[in-house]
Amino acid sequence: MQNTPHIPVLYREVTELFKEIDGHVVDCTMGYGGHSSLMLESNPSLNLIAIDQDQTAIDFSTKRLSKFTDRVMIKKGRFSSVIKDILENVDDIKGVLADIGVSSLQLDKKERGFSYESDNLDMRMDKDAILSAANVVNEYSADELEKLLLEYGELRNYKKLASVIVSKRPFSSAKELSDTLKPYMPRGKKIHPATLLMQAIRIEVNDELGELKTLLKNIEDAKPKGAKIAIISFHSLEDRIVKQTFARWAKSCICPAEAMRCTCGNNHSLGKIITKKPIMAQDDELKQNPRSRSAKMRVFEMGS
Numbered sequence: 353m354q355n356t357p358h359i360p361v362l363y364r365e366v367t368e369l370f371k372e373i374d375g376h377v378v379d380c381t382m383g384y385g386g387h388s389s390l391m392l393e394s395n396p397s398l399n400l401i402a403i404d405q406d407q408t409a410i411d412f413s414t415k416r417l418s419k420f421t422d423r424v425m426i427k428k429g430r431f432s433s434v435i436k437d438i439l440e441n442v443d444d445i446k447g448v449l450a451d452i453g454v455s456s457l458q459l460d461k462k463e464r465g466f467s468y469e470s471d472n473l474d475m476r477m478d479k480d481a482i483l484s485a486a487n488v489v490n491e492y493s494a495d496e497l498e499k500l501l502l503e504y505g506e507l508r509n510y511k512k513l514a515s516v517i518v519s520k521r522p523f524s525s526a527k528e529l530s531d532t533l534k535p536y537m538p539r540g541k542k543i544h545p546a547t548l549l550m551q552a553i554r555i556e557v558n559d560e561l562g563e564l565k566t567l568l569k570n571i572e573d574a575k576p577k578g579a580k581i582a583i584i585s586f587h588s589l590e591d592r593i594v595k596q597t598f599a600r601w602a603k604s605c606i607c608p609a610e611a612m613r614c615t616c617g618n619n620h621s622l623g624k625i626i627t628k629k630p631i632m633a634q635d636d637e638l639k640q641n642p643r644s645r646s647a648k649m650r651v652f653e654m655g656s
């Protein structure tokens with residue numbers, strides 16, 4: 353694993369979860385094939401459909417997973433739309449995994465613009481996508497910038513930051529942007545001050561919350577029988593979406609809270625929550641892979 357550009361988070365827990373599956377698992381975020389190859393290696397009865405929107409990840413993992421040829425199908429695109437087709441046409445989907453977020457290679461390759469030290473402003477996971485970080489930073493209104501800095505970056509001085517961006521733009525690189533905003537950024541002990549700023553812009557550029565919501569909606573509509581749905585998120589907003597969706601899926605009675613008695617039939621549960629609390633990285637993994645520190649995995653099992 354150390355020789356690959358990305359160390360998969362919660363690798364033991366993901367392997368364990370899918371090790372007895374007999375059927376297809378959809379890896380919505382194949383990336384550099386870390387989770388995909390662990391699942392394929394540990395379970396010979398598992399077939400994989402793997403999705404990514406990043407051509408670099410597709411090229412890398414097509415080679416990496418080639419030894420599993422007839423057990424793997426790789427699809428390029430956004431998982432929100434690709435999964436719909438898969439769920440409609442493949443009838444033994446027994447698992448869905450999404451490891452939402454950015455890969456180490458995307459972060460480390462400066463030309464992709466994900467790092468605050470980058471010489472450009474891009475951040476598109478799919479290089480053919482229309483919206484880039486440059487559009488967001490240089491063209492969004494102050495109100496729009498404030499909203500994303502507050503909601504996605506949870507930055508308390510979002511108003512000040514938005515007004516500095518508007519008064520000093522255009523920016524041509526992430527480095528220029530983060531250097532300009534550095535004096536106004538909160539000083540965290542563990543993370544670089546610009547990390548939250550970059551994260552907020554990245555979430556907007558790649559519509560990360562919209563992607564997650566649509567993925568969950570498509571799974572809810574398809575109700576793949578007996579499938580384990582595992583979502584790994586790195587942001588509190590994403591984790592909240594997953595937590596609330598799973599709680600709603602588990603509910604049997606969907607009558608309004610104020611109803612005096614149940615009239616809905618009390619048979620609406622789609623299955624059960626497997627993880628009452630999110631699974632997080634253990635100490636040895638945190639040491640080996642510091643990027644796992646904010647990963648949270650929640651699992652839901654669809655009824656059969």
Ligand SMILES: C[S@@+](CC[C@H](N)C(=O)[O-])C[C@H]1O[C@@H](n2cnc3c(N)ncnc32)[C@H](O)[C@@H]1O
Nearest residue numbers: 360381383384385386387404405406430431563
């Ligand atoms: C954290 S990495 C996944 C790493 C992977 N689990 C591994 O072990 O190598 C996330 C990957 O998902 C992809 N991705 C993120 N959001 C996506 C989306 N909405 N549709 C398709 N791919 C997406 C990114 O391009 C990136 O390669």
